[in-house]
Amino acid sequence: GQQVMQIPQYQHVQEGEDFTTYCNSSTTLSNIQWYKQRPGGHPVFLIQLVKSGEVKKQKRLTFQFGEAKKNSSLHITATQTTDVGTYFCAGFSGSARQLTFGSGTQLTVLP
Amino acid sequence: GAGVSQTPSNKVTEKGKYVELRCDPISGHTALYWYRQSLGQGPEFLIYFQGTGAADDSGLPNDRFFAVRPEGSVSTLKIQRTERGDSAVYLCASSYGEGGTDTQYFGPGTRLTVL
Numbered sequence: 203g204q205q206v207m208q209i210p211q212y213q214h215v216q217e218g219e220d221f222t223t224y225c226n227s228s229t230t231l232s233n234i235q236w237y238k239q240r241p242g243g244h245p246v247f248l249i250q251l252v253k254s255g256e257v258k259k260q261k262r263l264t265f266q267f268g269e270a271k272k273n274s275s276l277h278i279t280a281t282q283t284t285d286v287g288t289y290f291c292a293g294f295s296g297s298a299r300q301l302t303f304g305s306g307t308q309l310t311v312l313p
Numbered sequence: 314g315a316g317v318s319q320t321p322s323n324k325v326t327e328k329g330k331y332v333e334l335r336c337d338p339i340s341g342h343t344a345l346y347w348y349r350q351s352l353g354q355g356p357e358f359l360i361y362f363q364g365t366g367a368a369d370d371s372g373l374p375n376d377r378f379f380a381v382r383p384e385g386s387v388s389t390l391k392i393q394r395t396e397r398g399d400s401a402v403y404l405c406a407s408s409y410g411e412g413g414t415d416t417q418y419f420g421p422g423t424r425l426t427v428l
Binding site: 206208211232233235243244245248249250289292294296300302303304305306 | 346348352354355356357358361368371372404406414416417418419420421422
């Protein structure tokens with residue numbers, strides 16, 4: 203079945219440093235979604251990427267979808283303590299009709 | 314407007330007991346998903362409803378797990394003969410359209426502990 207792998211599992215950064223998490227799928231995806239889960243909270247939708255090579259920005263967050271639609275990345279510029287949480291990618295392939303989540307990257311931002 | 318709600322927020326039960334977990338989706342959302350999330354892991358798909366019918370139940374781990382959505386709104390996840398390995402946070406999500414291409418809105422989850 204479809205597998206989505208995410209690295210790193212944990213990342214500690216000093217406030218102001220950049221952060222990147224990477225997502226790789228075993229199969230070609232129709233789209234990929236990114237979610238953020240704060241400690242003790244539930245996943246909150248951030249963005250969806252659909253097109254090959256697509257790049258989207260949300261303030262300090264930059265999301266990329268690979269040319270082959272099998273990988274994606276999330277980059278945060280100049281992290282802030284409010285960025286703390288676990289970031290999940292979730293891939294959708296039309297044949298499966300379900301989202302497959304990665305295991306997440308837990309981000310800690312040290313003040 | 315109200316988001317997705319789930320009850321109870323916490324459920325502690327003994328091994329072998331039966332439990333029901335409830336999900337109230339956002340009004341008007343036709344798609345409803347159940348996920349299970351273990352500590353340190355991403356949500357694991359269980360079942361997807363489109364309206365009243367289960368469009369995909371391939372994620373249910375075994376026949377002790379069953380879910381219904383009789384009127385196309387509220388859904389109940391039912392677990393029979395609970396086992397300690399069933400302990401996890403059970404998340405429900407809903408979306409206006411098909412969840413794979415539409416934004417999924419997650420509820421706060423039910424933390425199930427099986428002693």
